[in-house]
Amino acid sequence: MFLSLITLVFSAPDLIISTMISESKNVVSLCINLIAIYAVWMGILEIVERTGLSEKLAKLLHKPIKKLFKIEDKEQIKYVALNLSANFLGLGNAATPSGIKAIKSMQANLKQTKFAMLMLLVINSTSIQLLPTTAIGLLASAGSTNSSSIILPTLIATTLSTICGVFLLLIYNKFKKSKYE
Amino acid sequence: MSNYIIPILLIILIVYGSIKKVNVYQSFCYGAKNSISLVYNIFPYICAIMVCVALFRISGLSSLLVNILSPLFNFLGIPTQVCELVLLRPFTGSGSVSMLENIISTYGADSYISRCAACILSSSETVFYVSAVYFADTKVKNIAPAIIIALIGNIVGAVASCLLCKIM
Numbered sequence: 001m002f003l004s005l006i007t008l009v010f011s012a013p014d015l016i017i018s019t020m021i022s023e024s025k026n027v028v029s030l031c032i033n034l035i036a037i038y039a040v041w042m043g044i045l046e047i048v049e050r051t052g053l054s055e056k057l058a059k060l061l062h063k064p065i066k067k068l069f070k071i072e073d074k075e076q077i078k079y080v081a082l083n084l085s086a087n088f089l090g091l092g093n094a095a096t097p098s099g100i101k102a103i104k105s106m107q108a109n110l111k112q113t114k115f116a117m118l119m120l121l122v123i124n125s126t127s128i129q130l131l132p133t134t135a136i137g138l139l140a141s142a143g144s145t146n147s148s149s150i151i152l153p154t155l156i157a158t159t160l161s162t163i164c165g166v167f168l169l170l171i172y173n174k175f176k177k178s179k180y181e
Numbered sequence: 182m183s184n185y186i187i188p189i190l191l192i193i194l195i196v197y198g199s200i201k202k203v204n205v206y207q208s209f210c211y212g213a214k215n216s217i218s219l220v221y222n223i224f225p226y227i228c229a230i231m232v233c234v235a236l237f238r239i240s241g242l243s244s245l246l247v248n249i250l251s252p253l254f255n256f257l258g259i260p261t262q263v264c265e266l267v268l269l270r271p272f273t274g275s276g277s278v279s280m281l282e283n284i285i286s287t288y289g290a291d292s293y294i295s296r297c298a299a300c301i302l303s304s305s306e307t308v309f310y311v312s313a314v315y316f317a318d319t320k321v322k323n324i325a326p327a328i329i330i331a332l333i334g335n336i337v338g339a340v341a342s343c344l345l346c347k348i349m
Contacts, residue, residue, distance in 0.1 A: 004233070004240035015239055023235035027228045030275075031220050038216035046212025047194060050203045089186070096314060097219060103315050110321065118327040121315055125308040125331040126338065132303030138281055139299055144290035150299050153345035157304035161338030168330045 034093075041094040045082065057081045068166070069116040076105050076113070080120060090129035099124055115173055119166070126165040127158050226317035230309055234272045243268065257336075258343050262288070263298045267339045270301070271308040271332060278302070293346060300342035305335040 008016050048054050058065075058078040065077050065084075079102035086095035102120060106113035132154045139147035198205045237243050244265075251264045259267060262284065270277045281302050288294040308331045316324055 004236040004242050007240040007242055008236065011241065012239070016236070019235050019239050020232050023232050024228055027224070027231050030231075031224050031227065035216050035220045038219055039213040042212035042216045042219070043209035044191070044194070044212070046208040047198050047203065047205055050208045051194070051198045051201050053194070053197070091187075097216070099315055100219065100223075100317075103319060103321075107319055107321070114321070117316075117321060118324065121312055121324060121327045122331050122334065124315065125306045125311040125328075126334040127304060127306035129303070132299070134278060135281065135299035135303045138278070138285060139290050139295065142282075142285045142290035142295075144295075146291070149349065150296055150303070150346070153296075153342060153349050154300045154303045156345055157300060157338045157341040160341045161304055161334040164337040165330050165334030168333060169327065172326055172330065 037093045038097055041091070042097050045094065045098060048082070054078050054082055057085060061085075069119050071106070071113060071116045073105070073109075076102060076116070079105060080116075083120070083124070084128075087124065087128050088130055090131050090133060092129070095124065115169075119169055122165040122169050123162060126162040128162050129158065130155065223314050223317040226313045227310070230313040231273070234309070237272075257340050259339055260294060260297065260343065262294050263301060263339075263343075266298055266301060267305075267336070270305050271335065272310070274307045274310065277307075297343050297346045300346050301339045304338040304342050306331075308332055308335065 005016065045054075055078060058074070058081040061081040061084065062077060065080050066072070069077075069080060071077060071080070079098050082098035083095050083102055086092075086098060099120060103117055106117055132150060135150060135154070136147050139150065195205055198208070247265050247268055250268065251261050254264045254267065255261060266277055266280050266284065269280060281298050284298045285295045308328060312324060312328055312331075
């Protein structure tokens, strides 16, 4: 931010404020879209929670989450389970509200859950979706003869990136622990 | 296929809710109501991040970074034409989608470059945006290691995409 500002003062000082404002405008319209999208998904998620389906989902994913995230709290596991399943289905926008709820519920006991928070961030930001719908749509509309040929490479690449992220985080965590002990 | 999965899941959910005697309508409204306060809380953080990114782009520093990093990316097997996409991807989702559109219209939908770019777009994620949103409104500090790890993961994904698109 600071570096960009300095460069701009020399190259195009008149662009600074106008860019900041126009980008902020974009963010406002993005947020209005997000309100709409989250309203639908959070409404659906609320039904999922009140029917007790999320507890069932949490029970199903209980063991791997406990191992990977090192958390015990039932509520935290529930939100993480919801977040991961939405991610798998390629519903990034449905994953976000439950991800935020998971992080918020972990905040209470920060010391034990720091690792789980970082793990959630790494998994969410290395992408684990099963079907690359946007990219396929774009390729197909541009007249690609075989747009679904990218499904398999994408699936392998995205799995690799997530595994790599999880692995690096585990190494980092070990390294950090050994430094303090 | 994928067009049917979500609607079917929804129907099952509503039927299941009615069997369990949950007030589906009220639950939906309650959840929907919370979306406004959620977005209200994350707005300042998204705004700050996106303004920084916009400044970074118009200052020309981002293209400088592309020039510096493209030899390294070439070495890893990522073609120069998609380098900018790889670098832009962590910052903006919509920006990288429009860049993919550009690449497809320039190189053709069936070219290696386009397929490679499509693969990269879908195997990576907007790291900075996700971290800004998830950690907005929390007191957690020092998430930098996780961001760096996620970025490395995304680059691994990009390298794998380029390789796999060549052989598949």
